[in-house]
Structures are given as C-alpha cells and as structure tokens.
Amino acid sequence: MRMLEVLIVGGGVTGAAAAYALARRGRRVLLLEQFAIGHARGSSHGLSRLIGFAYPQRYYTQLAIAARQAWLDLEADTGQRLLIKTGVLDIGATSVPSLHACAVNLAAAGVPFEQLSAAELRARFPQLAITDQTIGLYQPDGGMLPASRCVATLIEQARRYGATIAVGVRVDRIMPDGSGVRVDAAGATYRAQRMVMAAGSYTPVLLRSLGISFPLLVTREQVAFFLARDRVLSKAGYLPVIVDHSDGREPSLICFPDLGEGVKAERHGVGPLVHDPYEPPPPPDPAENERIARRLEQTLPGFASRLVRAETCRYTHTPDGDFLIDRHPEYGQIAIAVPCAGHGFKFAPLIGEILADLAVQGTTPYDIAPFRLDRLRKQKAVALA
Numbered sequence: 001m002r003m004l005e006v007l008i009v010g011g012g013v014t015g016a017a018a019a020y021a022l023a024r025r026g027r028r029v030l031l032l033e034q035f036a037i038g039h040a041r042g043s044s045h046g047l048s049r050l051i052g053f054a055y056p057q058r059y060y061t062q063l064a065i066a067a068r069q070a071w072l073d074l075e076a077d078t079g080q081r082l083l084i085k086t087g088v089l090d091i092g093a094t095s096v097p098s099l100h101a102c103a104v105n106l107a108a109a110g111v112p113f114e115q116l117s118a119a120e121l122r123a124r125f126p127q128l129a130i131t132d133q134t135i136g137l138y139q140p141d142g143g144m145l146p147a148s149r150c151v152a153t154l155i156e157q158a159r160r161y162g163a164t165i166a167v168g169v170r171v172d173r174i175m176p177d178g179s180g181v182r183v184d185a186a187g188a189t190y191r192a193q194r195m196v197m198a199a200g201s202y203t204p205v206l207l208r209s210l211g212i213s214f215p216l217l218v219t220r221e222q223v224a225f226f227l228a229r230d231r232v233l234s235k236a237g238y239l240p241v242i243v244d245h246s247d248g249r250e251p252s253l254i255c256f257p258d259l260g261e262g263v264k265a266e267r268h269g270v271g272p273l274v275h276d277p278y279e280p281p282p283p284p285d286p287a288e289n290e291r292i293a294r295r296l297e298q299t300l301p302g303f304a305s306r307l308v309r310a311e312t313c314r315y316t317h318t319p320d321g322d323f324l325i326d327r328h329p330e331y332g333q334i335a336i337a338v339p340c341a342g343h344g345f346k347f348a349p350l351i352g353e354i355l356a357d358l359a360v361q362g363t364t365p366y367d368i369a370p371f372r373l374d375r376l377r378k379q380k381a382v383a384l385a
C-alpha cells in the first residue's frame with residue numbers, strides 16, 4: 001500500500017480547489033469522488049454562481065476580495081476566462097439593517113461600489129420594480145462564475161500539476177492511523193499522511209464514520225430558469241446579478257442574467273430538509289417554480305414569462321450559518337471544509353489554499369476564527385428558513 005501525501009475526499013468545487021492548490025505546491029495528491037465530476041447530487045453543479053462582496057460580516061467581505069483575486073490567478077494560470085463581470089446589485093428596503101452593514105463593510109474594505117437611491121435605481125435599471133423606500137448597493141466588479149466549468153477547470157489543472165483524480169470511488173471509512181489516516185474506499189485501502197474532507201452535504205455521514213456528530217443540516221434548494229418578455233433587457237450588460245433582500249423578512253431572491261437558457265432565479269434557503277444525502281433527489285417541485293416566478297415578477301416584471309426548466313442543489317447549514325473550515329480537533333491530520341450554506345462557491349480557490357495550508361503546515365495566515373469546529377459543539381442544528 002503506497003503512502004500518499006494528501007488524500008482528498010470530494011470532487012465538488014472545494015475538493016477540486018484543494019487538489020489544485022496542493023498539486024500546484026508540488027504535493028502528491030489523490031482525490032476520491034464517489035460520483036462523476038459535475039454530478040447533480042451535491043452543491044457545485046450548474047450554470048452560474050454569484051460572486052459579490054456585500055456581506056454584513058466584515059470577514060466575508062475581506063475573504064471575497066481575496067477569493068476574486070484567486071479566481072483571476074486561476075484564469076491567468078489556465079488561460080481560461082471564468083469570471084463573467086456583470087456587476088452585482090443588492091437591493092432592499094431602506095429599513096433593512098443588513099444592507100447598511102454591507103455598505104459600511106464595502107466602504108471599509110475599499111471595494112468599489114455605489115449606493116443608489118430609488119430614483120437612481122429607476123434610471124439605471126429600468127427593468128426593476130423599485131419602490132420609494134428601496135436602496136441599492138451596486139458592485140461593478142462582481143458577477144457570475146460558470147459553476148460546472150469552474151469545477152472542471154480546477155480538476156483539469158490539478159491533474160496537470162500531477163494530482164490523481166479518481167471518480168466513482170466512495171470513501172466508506174476513515175481511520176486515524178498514528179499521525180496519518182487509513183481510508184477504506186470501494187474495496188481498497190489507502191494510507192495518507194494528511195486528509196482533506198470536502199464532502200459537502202455528505203459530511204455528516206463521513207463524520208459519523210469517525211465517531212463524531214456535529215449539528216449540520218442539509219436542505220434541497222431549487223433554481224428555475226425563465227424567458228423574459230424582453231430578452232435583451234435580461235442579458236448581461238443590461239442586467240447585473242440581482243439580490244433582492246426585499247423588506248428583510250422574506251427570503252432573498254437571487255437572479256442571474258440570461259446566458260442563453262433564460263434568467264435564473266432562486267429563493268435563498270427555503271428548501272426542505274434532506275434526511276439522507278444518498279437518497280436520489282426528487283424532480284423539482286412545480287409549486288416552488290410558481291413561488292419563484294411570483295417573486296421574480298415582483299422584482300423584475302415581465303421576466304417570468306415562460307418557465308424553461310428547474311433544477312435542485314443542496315445547502316449544508318451550520319447552526320450559525322457560518323462556514324466550517326478547520327482541522328479536526330482530535331485528529332489534526334484531517335482538515336475539513338463545509339462552505340456550503342448557499343454562498344460558498346465564490347470563495348473556493350481561496351478555501352483550497354487554506355485547506356492546503358492546514359493540511360501541509362497545520363496553520364493558515366487567513367483568519368478562520370469564525371469557522372472553527374469548536375463553536376459547533378455548543379450549538380443545535382437549525383435550518384436557515
């Protein structure tokens with residue numbers, strides 16, 4: 001049995017980014033993915049993910065700035081264009097406190113942005129239904145990431161740097177073994193000095209195999225694609241990515257410009273619980289398509305003219321909504337990342353670097369204090385909605 005330097009479990013965007021970061025540093029890496037790269041039973045598939053900077057917590061704004069640079073570095077390394085710069089516009093009622101906190105953080109971090117009044121929003125984005133009580137935060141450097149293509153690019157580049165990527169190999173058991181790990185997967189046993197667990201919604205199952213249980217909850221979220229009455233106004237260049245926080249009481253609506261399949265829209269974090277991640281996802285719920293369409297029509301009248309298709313994807317929630325990125329408290333040779341509650345994609349290449357730091361050096365220069373495992377031991381599981 002060959003001793004590997006680092007074994008990574010999971011070939012979603014987080015595991016792919018960790019494989020890329022580690023292989024680029026010259027480490028001997030094996031990544032095991034139970035399905036195919038780009039499969040639809042996790043969180044990383046699909047046409048698009050938002051990359052923006054507006055967060056009420058300063059640490060996410062700062063990480064998002066560093067993550068954007070990491071995507072640009074990946075573009076330079078691969079010669080591929082990944083970041084589609086459409087701008088991101090957060091809108092909501094002037095009474096929503098988190099929008100004001102976002103504006104303070106954007107200004108403090110030096111992120112280019114404009115705070116727009118209702119009149120300015122109407123003039124700049126005539127597609128939007130804007131009440132007199134609405135404000136907007138427009139971030140010109142934000143945009144979209146083509147999700148499945150980003151994962152494929154990270155995997156391909158990790159391979160170029162020497163990583164081995166094995167698909168269709170499910171890890172059944174993880175056993176700490178001295179200062180390393182032993183892993184049983186698809187009838188074979190692997191030994192590695194270090195392990196990175198990037199298993200998304202399957203993390204609770206894997207943690208159980210280590211005899212640990214943390215309060216993580218998984219939900220199934222739905223996105224739907226619609227053709228607008230006037231397709232020109234729904235294209236990138238005319239329409240930024242919109243995050244409508246509304247009055248702050250109902251779930252946010254996120255909509256993406258039409259890249260050819262229609263405008264993509266989703267209600268953030270409203271999906272039902274997934275009790276067993278191995279249960280095949282049921283087909284998208286037509287009632288949720290209607291709820292998304294109604295909400296989209298309120299924000300962008302005429303944009304939900306025709307439903308094209310819908311798909312589902314998973315959120316993994318910690319009780320406080322913050323990511324989980326840390327070394328295992330008892331087995332420091334295992335680094336874990338669950339950056340999943342509906343906004344982790346944009347950070348992936350940076351989280352890959354952090355995981356590489358944790359796996360190789362045991363520490364990282366990035367501030368991961370809000371993401372430590374210890375805090376979860378004291379908390380109870382709650383879903384976002």
Ligand SMILES: Cc1cc2nc3c(=O)[nH]c(=O)nc-3n(C[C@H](O)[C@H](O)[C@H](O)COP(=O)(O)OP(=O)(O)OC[C@H]3O[C@@H](n4cnc5c(N)ncnc54)[C@H](O)[C@@H]3O)c2cc1C
Nearest residue numbers: 010012013014034042043044050171200313343344345346
């Ligand atoms: C509807 C939706 C919209 C989103 N929108 C945004 C957005 O606009 N912006 C943004 O930044 N983020 C967004 N996100 C969040 C983002 O997509 C996730 O944070 C990210 O994809 C998580 O990736 P991951 O690699 O950690 O998990 P996953 O993609 O779930 O990958 C985990 C992988 O591990 C594999 N695995 C698990 N267990 C095993 C095992 N035992 N053996 C082998 N392999 C295993 C799984 O098969 C899977 O491929 C959204 C998520 C969803 C669902």
